[in-house]
Amino acid sequence: MSVYGGVEAGGTKFVCAIGSSPDKLEAEISFPTTTPQETIERTIAFFQEYQQRETLSAIGVGSFGPLDLTPTSPKFGYITATPKLGWANTDIYGRINRALGVPVGFDTDVNAAALGEATWGAAKGLETFVYLTVGTGIGGGGMANGQLLHGLLHPEMGHLRVPHDLDEDPYSGACSFHGDCFEGLAAGPALLGRWRGAAEELPPDHPAWRLEAHYLALGLVNLICTLSPQRIILGGGVMQQATLLPMVRRNVQQLLNGYISVPAILEQIDQYIVPGRLGNRAGVLGAIALAKEMTQGV
């Protein structure tokens, strides 16, 4: 039985795990994201300790971005132009690969989470789906035709442009690049900026949630019209508010207004827009799934 390593490389914390599936994890560790030097060294040390006793077949890394994912690029495997202090131009893939001497699968944190949900969770058996996380930012990944979404770079679903009714919502948006893009209007910092309250402090009947559901639905409609996903999986801290998801579903139906005339949207939207099954484990489990793919030639 092969054993793999998985790294969820987040902007706030790193999670590393060793195992082969959600119910076969041998070890797990989590530590705050500090400097690249220190954080990557702790990551490597965790796996090296295991390698002194046992064999790791491969490592998967799902990382915050933006990333260079072009296999032929000299900077393949780098975190590139991130605003996160000290992390721009960090060769995370190469350092881990050289130190541990095993194949390394590498993708965005959200594509890793998407792969996790496809392997063991809410996207099992689907060819084309979206995984969207709504927290301190909005990030999206997923698959089209059974493969993770790549292309010129990787999706940046948080930066969709959506209608913004300034009369109803004069808040100017929190995105430092685009102001009132999707993330700028609907991620955690926008809730904080608009309502002066963190998402977890706003009561379920606060008007914040009606507006939040509206913006999230606008973003989802754009994803539906572009990718035609078979399912949309929503995760992240903001989605913890239980009243939100049913409102998002209703808003999506209202915005589409019957145009996409399929039962999945018209009748079974509760199974179409869903929470993840792996919860906040999707990232690190997905990283293990990335590692498995490295050894299976997918």
Added chain:
Amino acid sequence: MSVYGGVEAGGTKFVCAIGSSPDKLEAEISFPTTTPQETIERTIAFFQEYQQRETLSAIGVGSFGPLDLTPTSPKFGYITATPKLGWANTDIYGRINRALGVPVGFDTDVNAAALGEATWGAAKGLETFVYLTVGTGIGGGGMANGQLLHGLLHPEMGHLRVPHDLDEDPYSGACSFHGDCFEGLAAGPALLGRWRGAAEELPPDHPAWRLEAHYLALGLVNLICTLSPQRIILGGGVMQQATLLPMVRRNVQQLLNGYISVPAILEQIDQYIVPGRLGNRAGVLGAIALAKEMTQGV
């Protein structure tokens, strides 16, 4: 040398051709789209005439939609809920397949055009790209990971929601489902409704084009953020105005504001957002490419 049939089944006209590539076409015909009965019979008659003398290996059909493209569905190959009079619930795939007795490849008109551009035109060698046509409506297709975009249904890129500044542009939008969606603000009927002039009558320095470029760029930004295409190909009647494309490119750069930091967008956008190479032949040639795929087991 195998010979194929291609059908571009448009809402205004049908184009049928016989051949194997852009420079190897043996026959072509075009006729207006009337009733399904009459139009499909003319299509079948054109190919049957050829079959009396020679062998057709397969037929490809790129059709206006919405379509049922789920292989396991009892209505696979139907035009489904179209508002076009008389055409809802039309089994276009099945009728052609039964009458001609050859394999039939079937997809949306825009996916067919995308495949045409991928096979012989501006998307050659690309794995992930978008083909967008801006005319009486806005339709989009393309590929992700080397395969045409499908999923729950097929893309409906015309119905993206984009910001609409009602102070600057009080026009309410032309989409009968969504009012001011992307198509509702930026397709030909919106130009006509907003400026009382058809696209081909508006002079190059008319303010219409500045606003049009803005809306088109908003749509393209949303496609870029979702799919991360390696290239975007623009076609359709509205794009015939030569001043438009350079303005769209500049607007896309301005809207992205350096966030997607890759040379293709920052420096080489003239090769990133491009007109098609097959022009208005993309649809029927793409239908021939669909037919070829049927016999090559792609």
